[in-house]
Amino acid sequence: MADPLPRFRAAYGSSPQHLLVMIACFTLAGWVALRIADEATAGRMLLWFVGAVVAHDLILFPIYASADRVLRGALGRPGRAGTHGQSPAARHSMRGRAGQAPSRPSPLNHIRVPGLATGLLFLVYLPGILRQGRETYLAATGQNQHPYLARWLAISATLFLVGGVWYLVRRIRWRRVDGSAR
Incomplete structure (x- = not known):
């Protein structure tokens, strides 16, 4: 059989x-x-969930997919030749093979990760950044919403700074390894 x-x-x-x-x-x-x-609020939760799915699929996904395509084009990396269809682990294992110099680090993910974190934080804290519900927030916490925008900008700058420093560290390590391989 x-x-x-x-x-x-x-x-x-x-x-x-x-x-x-x-x-x-x-x-x-x-x-x-x-x-x-x-739960008493089940209908509201379901409505919020469906709205979030629709907003993500119809609005957010096209935006960040387009931004990623623009970023790849700006960095001159439309895709790696010879790695199409391979898993990230398979591509990673190819880097350290004996007799081959490791590939040069790409800045792509060092921009993507802080960008994704910044965007997610923006969505989560958008009502505070736009100062929506001032009275309710003041009554509940005794504080105002003025620092939200400045704090979001500071966290975003820090995330991009950490990504940039990490890229520089990887780039320096690559130069040392690549220079010693020659």
Whole structure:
């Protein structure tokens, strides 16, 4: 009898383990949804969740995908030749092979990570940055919302500074290793 695994992969698109993990995830999500359904604010939570999904998929994803494409173009890195379709681990393992100099560090992720963190912090603290609900915030905390923008800018600058310093450290280490390999 023929092995059913290739037929399963062709029909499902992935391995049986993937299917089991997906079933477990959906079961957990369903259990959480049933627990939340008993809450008085379940309708508002569901509306917020659906709105967040729609806002992400229709607004945010195109924005940050376009920004990433512009960043890749500005850095002259449309993609690495010979690595298409490989996992990041496979690409990483190719760097340190004997007889090969390690590849030059890319600034791409040193810009992406602080940019993502900055964007996420902006979304989380947007009401405070825009000073929405001043009276409620003042009544609840006894403080005003004036420092939100300055603090967000300071945290953003720090994140980009740390990313830049880390890139410089990697670049210096690469030059030392590349210089000694010659």
